[in-house]
Amino acid sequence: MVESTPLITILVQQSDFEHGEEYQRLKNHDTQYGAIVTFTGLVRDTNLGESVSGLFLEHYPGMTEKVLDDLAKQASQKWSLGAITIIHRIGMLDINQQIVFVGVSSQHRSEAFEACQFLMDFLKTQAPFWKKEVREGSEHWIEKRQSDELAAQKWTK
Amino acid sequence: MKILFFGQLREQLGVAELCLDERPKTVHALRELLAAKGEIWQQSLSSKQVLVAVNQTICDFDTAIEANDEIAFFPPVTGG
Helix, strand or coil: CCCCCCEEEEEEECCCCCHHHHHHHHHHCCCCCCEEEEEEEECCCEECCEECCEEEEEECCCHHHHHHHHHHHHHHHHCCEEEEEEEEECEEEECCCEEEEEEEEECCHHHHHHHHHHHHHHHHHHCCEEEEEEECCEEEECCCCHHHHHHHHHHHC | CEEEECHHHHHHHCCCEEECCCCCCEHHHHHHHHHCCCHHHHHHHHCCCCEEEECCEEECCCCECCCCCEEEEECCCCCC
């Protein structure tokens, strides 16, 4: 085990992020880490068979940052990580735009894969964000999915 | 006591934030007090799906609350 505190970056923002820059931040942080896993979530053009034209994202300022920081700290305790970056956008987003970025570096690949999945699973079930889908002439708040709950629960088994 | 509402709940109630002079002792008592404001309040806040956070931490409805607490009610989260 590598004994160190990872570099944690948490950003909740309206503006877009540059995937390449975030990758470089993870890559250049510390040369003892040989694995990087990143996940990027995008706005899809369809959901549950309905055509979607955009997505509105609301959050609870203050609590969001607190929850994400806490999740990053939990991941740091479970795995030996070099750097963790979590970026989540808010406001009105168009189809194919980036919503979320989670990037993790570790010495070897398995820790980075696991930590990235852990962070996404808990971000989806714990972080106070709410999505509203914009369809042709109507808006719909998205409901939580059982599959997301199950994905988070598997970590506590 | 500062009360916040988010997501669909905020939209249904037409309120994002309110300040309360009364001092209910628990989240449950606060919910009862708010539910008495009208039918839409009663309906929206009685949903089993509604979550509550006291000072930005999700907790149970029997949690004790104090005058300076920030209490937020919201639907299940759907980010990511």
